[in-house]
Amino acid sequence: MTLTASTDDLGIEQLSGASLRDCYQCGKCSAGCPMADSMDVLPNRLIRLVQLGQAEKAMRAESIWKCVSCMTCTARCPKSVDCAGVMDALRQIAFERGAVPEARQRTVLFQKAFLDNVRRNGRLRELELVGVFKLRAFFRDRSLRALMKDSLLAPKLMHRGKLHFGGQRVKDRAVVGRIFTRCMTNGEK
Amino acid sequence: MEIGYYPGCALHGSSNDYETSVRSCLGKLDVGLRELDDWICCGATAAHSLNHKLAVALPARNLALAKRDGMTELLAPCPMCSMELLRANRALAACPRLRKEISEIVELEVDGSTQVLNLIQVVQKIGLDAIIRQVVRPLNGFRPACYYGCLLTRPPRDVQFDDCEQPSSMETILAALGAEPVDWNYKTECCGAGMTLADEETVLNLSHKILSDAAAHHASCIVVACPMCHVNLDMKQADIERRFGVRHELVVYYLSDLIGLALGIDEKIIGIDRHFVVKK
Numbered sequence: 001m002t003l004t005a006s007t008d009d010l011g012i013e014q015l016s017g018a019s020l021r022d023c024y025q026c027g028k029c030s031a032g033c034p035m036a037d038s039m040d041v042l043p044n045r046l047i048r049l050v051q052l053g054q055a056e057k058a059m060r061a062e063s064i065w066k067c068v069s070c071m072t073c074t075a076r077c078p079k080s081v082d083c084a085g086v087m088d089a090l091r092q093i094a095f096e097r098g099a100v101p102e103a104r105q106r107t108v109l110f111q112k113a114f115l116d117n118v119r120r121n122g123r124l125r126e127l128e129l130v131g132v133f134k135l136r137a138f139f140r141d142r143s144l145r146a147l148m149k150d151s152l153l154a155p156k157l158m159h160r161g162k163l164h165f166g167g168q169r170v171k172d173r174a175v176v177g178r179i180f181t182r183c184m185t186n187g188e189k
Numbered sequence: 190m191e192i193g194y195y196p197g198c199a200l201h202g203s204s205n206d207y208e209t210s211v212r213s214c215l216g217k218l219d220v221g222l223r224e225l226d227d228w229i230c231c232g233a234t235a236a237h238s239l240n241h242k243l244a245v246a247l248p249a250r251n252l253a254l255a256k257r258d259g260m261t262e263l264l265a266p267c268p269m270c271s272m273e274l275l276r277a278n279r280a281l282a283a284c285p286r287l288r289k290e291i292s293e294i295v296e297l298e299v300d301g302s303t304q305v306l307n308l309i310q311v312v313q314k315i316g317l318d319a320i321i322r323q324v325v326r327p328l329n330g331f332r333p334a335c336y337y338g339c340l341l342t343r344p345p346r347d348v349q350f351d352d353c354e355q356p357s358s359m360e361t362i363l364a365a366l367g368a369e370p371v372d373w374n375y376k377t378e379c380c381g382a383g384m385t386l387a388d389e390e391t392v393l394n395l396s397h398k399i400l401s402d403a404a405a406h407h408a409s410c411i412v413v414a415c416p417m418c419h420v421n422l423d424m425k426q427a428d429i430e431r432r433f434g435v436r437h438e439l440v441v442y443y444l445s446d447l448i449g450l451a452l453g454i455d456e457k458i459i460g461i462d463r464h465f466v467v468k469k
Contacts, residue, residue, distance in 0.1 A: 015241060034379045034395055068391065069234050070379035071343035075353050084344070091238045110387035114235035115243070122229045124198035133386060150386075153424075160463040162203040171227050175296055179250060182294045183243040 016089035029073035039063035065104035122170030193260030194222035197270035204416035209460035214445035231273040248277035253297035268340035325453035327367030334408035335359035373406040
């Protein structure tokens with residue numbers, strides 16, 4: 001059984017592939033969640049909101065960005081509801097609609113910088129990611145402390161041969177760019 | 190034995206000590222690694238959080254490259270990568286329409302038939318008997334807390350490896366090499382994974398619990414098979430100690446480090462001297 005289209009107006013069920021009607025609110029997902037104690041809306045309640053046609057409220061919860069994608073909820077659900085997949089669907093829709101809460105913007109900023117980096121290089125160039133992310137974060141929060149925080153780590157990483165200036169790029173970067181373009185434009189369905 | 194190899198970004202970046210370790214250990218056991226040509230990033234958490242199509246397409250491009258180059262098996266020592274590859278595999282194998290669509294997106298035919306293996310599975314494939322025969326320095330005195338983290342065993346539907354609540358594959362291997370793995374509670378709890386930069390507080394909190402439980406069960410070290418777990422438990426350990434005012438001083442080994450030591454490979458060749466926490 002699936003939720004009716006009018007109830008699930010954000011299409012969470014379709015995007016996640018989880019059958020949300022199966023959830024009978026036992027709370028096992030929230031009981032095992034390592035982030036539960038710092039969440040505003042617990043995982044089982046997020047699913048309940050979607051069941052009740054209030055996906056909009058779920059989408060605006062801070063907790064979907066607190067989630068560390070450890071998949072414990074999905075692994076333990078007695079009804080095989082892919083709760084972590086629901087989190088992903090809520091995040092994607094919140095991101096696309098610009099509905100990310102102010103307090104969690106930093107997480108999105110990081111993930112966006114990560115994807116931009118992979119789009120340009122085909123592989124992650126860590127130093128570039130750290131630089132771009134920290135600068136973008138600085139322009140948001142103006143925190144010099146956050147900007148400089150890990151700078152002492154650089155010589156330690158270098159000493160261990162773990163710091164790569166430049167870093168790797170793939171040969172066929174054009175195809176990576178085309179894959180991103182195709183997914184970003186028709187990826188909503 | 191030769192096996193296809195997908196290093197992933199971490200192993201070619203700041204977790205290159207893991208690659209050194211895997212290569213030296215498997216090399217000693219006569220397993221050659223053939224690196225996938227022009228592999229791309231799997232997309233990791235960023236892709237599956239922000240764009241669900243990208244989360245299939247990026248790993249699928251790698252699976253398609255493997256198929257094109259005739260690789261039937263692919264070792265991905267990073268559990269994030271191997272989970273993403275396996276998840277794409279399952280989705281593609283189950284749905285002809287998705288196969289067609291993704292093949293067009295990644296510009297290569299992909300069918301979800303490549304066998305993706307984590308490091309522990311490759312060790313199992315070599316076989317404990319073959320490894321034991323080559324042991325020159327048994328791991329006597331090591332009391333490792335084997336830490337699996339999240340994605341080696343979860344989600345079980347996709348990765349289908351070990352028991353997702355009580356895994357024991359690393360304990361079996363290390364016990365056979367002479368170590369005495371401890372029984373503890375945080376084997377499969379999350380370390381904070383890729384939140385290291387975006388939400389450091391979360392990583393410090395979660396990793397502190399893991400280190401504390403290992404210490405409480407008298408572990409002499411922690412063993413991982415994941416680059417992210419290693420960063421959070423090893424590189425961040427000094428920050429954790431400062432933040433919580435404790436001393437953990439737990440060396441964090443990759444599984445291949447300890448197997449390599451047992452096989453008599455020098456610490457420097459394995460790359461153990463490049464960890465942050467080193468044995469005093």
